[in-house]
Amino acid sequence: MYYAPETTPIDLPTFHSQIKLPYTLTPGRAAGIFLVEIANGRIVGSRFKDGSVIAPAQDFSPKDGEEPEALVEAPDTGELTGFTRVDGAVIGLIRLDGCANAFTHRILGELADLKVGQRVKAEWDGAAGQSILAIKGFVVAADAPVGTVKELGELPEPLGVVNYAFALDYEHAYGPYYGRMFDEIKQNGVFMGVRGSNADEALLPPREIDDITHKRTGTWKACADTGTIRACSIINIEVYGQTRQVPYVYAEVVLDGASTKMIHVIEIDDLEHAKKNIKPGTRVRAVWTKGERQGRVSDIERFEVIDG
Amino acid sequence: MGFSQVAVLASAQTELRPAWNDAQHIDLISSVVTNVFKGTGLSLDDVDFVIDSGSDVLDGRSISNCGFLGALGAHHKEEARVEEDGLWAALYGVNKIRSGASKVGLIVAYSKPSESAIDLYWSAMVEPFYQRPVGFGQKAALGMQAQRYLAAYGITDSDLADLVARRWAAAAANGGVAMGDAPDAAAVLGAGEAAHPLTNLMLSRPVDGAVAVLLGAEDVARRSGRAPVFITGMGTSMETHAFAERSANTLDSVAAAAKMALGKAGWDKAGAADVAEISGPSAVGELLVLEGLGLADAGKGLNAAMGDGINRSGGALPADPVIATGLVRLAEAAKQLAAPVRGGATGPEKAIVHGTGGLAMQTNCVFTLEV
Numbered sequence: 001m002y003y004a005p006e007t008t009p010i011d012l013p014t015f016h017s018q019i020k021l022p023y024t025l026t027p028g029r030a031a032g033i034f035l036v037e038i039a040n041g042r043i044v045g046s047r048f049k050d051g052s053v054i055a056p057a058q059d060f061s062p063k064d065g066e067e068p069e070a071l072v073e074a075p076d077t078g079e080l081t082g083f084t085r086v087d088g089a090v091i092g093l094i095r096l097d098g099c100a101n102a103f104t105h106r107i108l109g110e111l112a113d114l115k116v117g118q119r120v121k122a123e124w125d126g127a128a129g130q131s132i133l134a135i136k137g138f139v140v141a142a143d144a145p146v147g148t149v150k151e152l153g154e155l156p157e158p159l160g161v162v163n164y165a166f167a168l169d170y171e172h173a174y175g176p177y178y179g180r181m182f183d184e185i186k187q188n189g190v191f192m193g194v195r196g197s198n199a200d201e202a203l204l205p206p207r208e209i210d211d212i213t214h215k216r217t218g219t220w221k222a223c224a225d226t227g228t229i230r231a232c233s234i235i236n237i238e239v240y241g242q243t244r245q246v247p248y249v250y251a252e253v254v255l256d257g258a259s260t261k262m263i264h265v266i267e268i269d270d271l272e273h274a275k276k277n278i279k280p281g282t283r284v285r286a287v288w289t290k291g292e293r294q295g296r297v298s299d300i301e302r303f304e305v306i307d308g
Numbered sequence: 309m310g311f312s313q314v315a316v317l318a319s320a321q322t323e324l325r326p327a328w329n330d331a332q333h334i335d336l337i338s339s340v341v342t343n344v345f346k347g348t349g350l351s352l353d354d355v356d357f358v359i360d361s362g363s364d365v366l367d368g369r370s371i372s373n374c375g376f377l378g379a380l381g382a383h384h385k386e387e388a389r390v391e392e393d394g395l396w397a398a399l400y401g402v403n404k405i406r407s408g409a410s411k412v413g414l415i416v417a418y419s420k421p422s423e424s425a426i427d428l429y430w431s432a433m434v435e436p437f438y439q440r441p442v443g444f445g446q447k448a449a450l451g452m453q454a455q456r457y458l459a460a461y462g463i464t465d466s467d468l469a470d471l472v473a474r475r476w477a478a479a480a481a482n483g484g485v486a487m488g489d490a491p492d493a494a495a496v497l498g499a500g501e502a503a504h505p506l507t508n509l510m511l512s513r514p515v516d517g518a519v520a521v522l523l524g525a526e527d528v529a530r531r532s533g534r535a536p537v538f539i540t541g542m543g544t545s546m547e548t549h550a551f552a553e554r555s556a557n558t559l560d561s562v563a564a565a566a567k568m569a570l571g572k573a574g575w576d577k578a579g580a581a582d583v584a585e586i587s588g589p590s591a592v593g594e595l596l597v598l599e600g601l602g603l604a605d606a607g608k609g610l611n612a613a614m615g616d617g618i619n620r621s622g623g624a625l626p627a628d629p630v631i632a633t634g635l636v637r638l639a640e641a642a643k644q645l646a647a648p649v650r651g652g653a654t655g656p657e658k659a660i661v662h663g664t665g666g667l668a669m670q671t672n673c674v675f676t677l678e679v
Binding site: 012014017019023029031034035056062063081082083084085086087089091092093101102103104106111116131133134162164166168169170171172173174175176177178179207209210211212214252263 | 321329330331332334335340341342352365368377379380383414420423424425428432437438441442443444445447448451452454455456459495501502503504505506508548549550551552553556567586
């Protein structure tokens with residue numbers, strides 16, 4: 001990649017990965033009450049000391065951070081102040097009657113029929129529950145009467161948490177060095193590294209620039225599938241994202257011929273035996289996964305201690 | 309002892325491509341870190357600190373800079389990450405040198421949006437109870453921003469298409485951006501709807517790439533390989549997160565950031581600059597920036613945008629390495645000021661640089677450069 005700007009793009013396969021995280025989102029007081037009340041067909045807004053009202057409700061003014069003096073009910077009619085269409089769906093800014101701000105929501109209608117200043121009203125979806133989508137969207141309603149902001153009366157308990165998940169998909173490029181490393185694992189069952197800029201031991205995974213010296217790395221070198229533990233920990237607690245049953249040993253292994261540590265696992269049956277026998281300096285060998293190799297680190301199923 | 313002036317000593321970029329499928333982040337980063345020293349007389353040994361800009365969300369790993377430290381040349385050096393456009397990383401670096409704490413700083417920004425779903429990157433920035441479920445995101449915000457601007461000032465989509473075509477032609481002439489034939493205005497108009505009234509080509513094109521900028525104190529700059537380009541002013545400002553609460557048809561935060569930067573530089577107006585390199589995530593975004601900077605009156609950004617000194621590199625529309633774009637603008641502006649001119653001719657002496665981040669340009673940063 002020293003020569004990156006001069007190379008021609010090559011369309012290489014990529015490595016798919018996904019990060020999917022579960023969340024329990026806390027809406028807080030204003031949004032929590034909004035979400036409870038929208039299921040009842042009411043839009044909750046925030047009224048500030050100067051009398052101005054914003055909807056949907058917030059615990060603070062987005063302009064100056066002031067706290068509202070009261071939560072109120074905003075009408076479900078208003079005026080369109082801006083709009084666009086993305087992927088065929090129209091989204092608009094709606095200033096509800098009596099409110100100082102605009103509400104972002106879907107507009108149910110054709111773009112050609114819309115103009116700024118147009119009267120609109122909410123179309124409700126009774127089945128959507130405690131979600132902003134209890135309003136399906138806003139429709140053009142030229143003669144919708146001008147609504148007013150009302151007192152909300154007794155406030156319900158805010159919604160505590162909202163279960164949520166967010167998934168992000170990736171197509172990671174291997175690059176020339178990881179590309180060959182994974183190819184060699186798949187084709188030949190060999191871990192190939194590159195020699196450091198001033199050493200015979202290989203860096204694994206391989207790379208063009210030596211991390212320590214920031215000079216070009218050396219030639220390719222095959223590493224053994226045996227090595228020495230340099231750091232390890234017995235994992236006996238279940239955590240999110242684990243791929244194996246506890247207990248097992250998380251180990252950083254320096255393969256013979258390499259200078260860098262490779263992270264892998266050692267399966268164990270007995271905690272006490274593991275504590276005595278698995279430690280920095282322990283010699284281990286790779287146990288390859290049965291069947292066709294995929295060209296992944298998981299082609300090594302685990303490491304095992306070399307007895308004696 | 310007064311504060312030291314700080315100069316851009318050199319820069320390096322990879323080609324900006326829709327997808328660098330044959331290179332990892334570390335490959336792009338180590339390429340620019342290696343190349344940035346060429347001709348400066350300096351080496352990595354002279355670098356006191358490294359500041360990098362990237363996005364964990366785009367990279368698909370948390371604290372992604374930790375895995376890139378070797379490529380960044382940051383082994384056993386002071387390193388800091390800025391999770392915002394690279395122009396803020398430069399701002400951080402300038403202040404470290406100005407304070408007297410260091411002499412030479414390496415600023416790196418990189419982006420590989422081709423590895424992720426860029427719309428989700430933006431979607432992750434919006435509020436999850438009120439905004440995300442209705443489909444509000446970067447495209448919707450830029451579309452509404454454009455719809456209101458065009459309606460308010462009677463500007464047409466074909467005006468925007470002329471601007472976009474001009475930017476692509478400039479990028480083609482400047483080089484460093486992978487593209488086929490630069491689209492003409494008709495192609496821009498026919499590029500398919502992205503967010504009405506904006507077509508796909510009226511939004512900036514996400515590209516992969518990396519950029520490195522070497523900053524140095526004045527005494528280092530005077531001894532370095534080329535005439536120093538001094539950073540004489542910097543300013544930043546941020547809009548409220550609530551898109552609907554922001555002023556329509558103006559970017560107050562650009563004006564505030566520009567005021568701060570111009571005040572430091574001692575310029576009476578942004579028009580003192582001979583060239584400007586600005587980041588706009590859409591064609592209308594560019595116009596709003598020019599108006600915010602004071603290079604055009606409200607609604608008159610188009611005339612200024614078509615001027616000779618604006619985005620000679622092509623700007624962000626043809627090539628937007630999201631989160632590295634502002635640092636690319638700094639590198640391009642510094643190159644324009646440092647370029648040798650033929651005897652008797654005069655080159656540009658002052659530049660204004662703009663970077664932006666967040667949904668629909670929530671946050672903005674302005675630099676002034678002088679030779």
